[in-house]
Amino acid sequence: xxxxVTSPLGRxxxxxxxxxEDAPGATLVIRGELIDALKGLQPGDPIxxxxxxxxxxxxxxxxxxxxxxxxxxSGVFATRSPNRPNxxxxxxxxxxxxxxxxxxxxxxxxxxxxxxxxLKPVLGRISER
Amino acid sequence: xxxxVTSPLGRxxxxxxxxxEDAPGATLVIRGELIDALKGLQPGDPIxxxxxxxxxxxxxxxxxxxxxxxxxxSGVFATRSPNRPNxxxxxxxxxxxxxxxxxxxxxxxxxxxxxxxxLKPVLGRISER
Numbered sequence: 001x002x003x004x005v006t007s008p009l010g011r012x013x014x015x016x017x018x019x020x021e022d023a024p025g026a027t028l029v030i031r032g033e034l035i036d037a038l039k040g041l042q043p044g045d046p047i048x049x050x051x052x053x054x055x056x057x058x059x060x061x062x063x064x065x066x067x068x069x070x071x072x073x074s075g076v077f078a079t080r081s082p083n084r085p086n087x088x089x090x091x092x093x094x095x096x097x098x099x100x101x102x103x104x105x106x107x108x109x110x111x112x113x114x115x116x117x118x119l120k121p122v123l124g125r126i127s128e129r
Numbered sequence: 130x131x132x133x134v135t136s137p138l139g140r141x142x143x144x145x146x147x148x149x150e151d152a153p154g155a156t157l158v159i160r161g162e163l164i165d166a167l168k169g170l171q172p173g174d175p176i177x178x179x180x181x182x183x184x185x186x187x188x189x190x191x192x193x194x195x196x197x198x199x200x201x202x203s204g205v206f207a208t209r210s211p212n213r214p215n216x217x218x219x220x221x222x223x224x225x226x227x228x229x230x231x232x233x234x235x236x237x238x239x240x241x242x243x244x245x246x247x248l249k250p251v252l253g254r255i256s257e258r
Contacts (some may be wrong), residue, residue: 002214034214036190039204052218061165075168077248085131085163086246088179090219118216119206 001052001115002037003030003101007024009111016109017066017080026108028116030101038103038119039094039097046122049091052115056087089114092122130181130244131166132159132230138240146209155237157245159230167232167248168171170224172244175251178220178237181244182237185216219245221251 009015016023023087028049030038041047062073062082076084089110097104103119136155138144145152157178158168170176189212191202205213218239226233232248 022145034190037204037206037214039191040201040207041204045207048219050215050219061163062168073168075166075170077166078169078174078250080252081251084247085166086179088217088247090177090179099235118213120209120219121207123209 001031002034002119003028003116003119004025005029005051005108005110005112005114005116007108007110007112007114009109012111015111023107023109024047025096026105026110028103028105028119030103030116032101035101038098041098041119043095044073047093047095047105048120048122049089049093049105049116050118050120051089051091051110051119053089053110053116054080054113055111057083058083058085058087060084088117104111115126130160130246131163131248132157132219132245134158134180134237134239134241134243134245136239136241136243138238141142141240144240146193152236152238154225155234155239157232157234157248159232159245164230168231168250169186170227170232172226174224176222176224177249177251178218178222178234179247179249180220181246182211182216182218182238182239183242183244184211184240186212187214187216189213203256217246218238221247
């Protein structure tokens with residue numbers, strides 16, 4: 001774990017399913033000793049936030065996508081359900097501000113206190129890497 | 130860990146940096162007790178493979194992107210370097226075949242024996258979720 005999410009989302013029931021479905025802004029509080037790893041990130045950058053969805057049920061192997069009883073049952077690897085053997089969340093968002101080890105992002109659909117595993121830039125074209 | 134990669138790539142030095150840079154096909158050997166979690170996946174599906182890059186140096190906080198000495202030093206969270214505090218790889222590829230718990234994919238830029246953490250579908254438009 002490299003840090004923890006600060007967010008107005010206090011309960012699982014309040015979380016939208018995806019960040020482009022009205023998730024609020026959040027702050028990524030990164031561990032102080034990792035500050036050098038943030039060098040080069042800046043407001044406006046699109047970023048992937050990887051989280052550990054600590055409220056997930058790791059024993060679930062099948063689900064109905066989006067809880068819709070009219071859809072067929074799928075294996076969790078064919079869905080983005082948080083309930084899965086290793087409940088890693090991948091969230092694409094945009095940096096809106098950085099203050100030391102605190103990184104503000106535009107949208108994040110996880111509850112306050114969610115552990116952060118990694119941050120990665122969104123890849124552009126091969127020529128820009 | 131939900132499984133392990135079988136690949137012709139035996140050495141780190143042989144791995145391309147990204148899957149669209151000539152990575153060979155690979156087979157994801159998923160643990161037998163998780164077979165139900167694969168239900169619904171089929172050849173042709175685009176998929177994200179999350180791996181644990183077990184050869185990475187977890188103490189590295191800064192790097193020069195792609196080892197280019199003319200680029201400025203960046204924090205690892207601003208790069209896709211495998212060396213980072215939690216060396217999780219995200220690989221976008223396409224399923225080419227499934228036989229029980231073995232999932233063939235078109236391209237994967239990791240060495241044989243790399244642990245697999247998760248599989249997720251690539252998200253389409255909101256209306257298709």
